[in-house]
Amino acid sequence: MTYGDGGFRRGPRRDFGPREMTSIKCSECGKDAEVPFKPREGTPVYCRECFMKKKGIAPRAAPAPEKQKEKEAEEGDDDMDEDSDDDMDEEDLKE
Numbered sequence: 298m299t300y301g302d303g304g305f306r307r308g309p310r311r312d313f314g315p316r317e318m319t320s321i322k323c324s325e326c327g328k329d330a331e332v333p334f335k336p337r338e339g340t341p342v343y344c345r346e347c348f349m350k351k352k353g354i355a356p357r358a359a360p361a362p363e364k365q366k367e368k369e370a371e372e373g374d375d376d377m378d379e380d381s382d383d384d385m386d387e388e389d390l391k392e
Contacts, residue, residue, distance in 0.1 A: 325343050326344065328346075
């Protein structure tokens with residue numbers, strides 16, 4: 298493999314099969330949840346929401362329908378982008 302052929306691989310891709318999920322009760326909120334590992338005894342285990350809250354990761358919220366329409370309208374105004382594949386330079390014509 299050479300550097301110019303579009304990719305770099307670290308080795309064969311491994312297929313570990315389906316993940317075994319373990320049912321837990323969240324140590325923070327008490328909600329029933331599943332995790333993709335077997336928890337150790339004495340270690341707190343959190344549901345997805347509490348885990349993200351503890352790590353300071355804000356969950357992604359879907360944009361409000363009005364905001365989404367505004368965004369799509371703004372993106373529609375930029376149809377003629379300089380980097381568009383439809384635009385051809387003199388160099389493209391030489392090839």
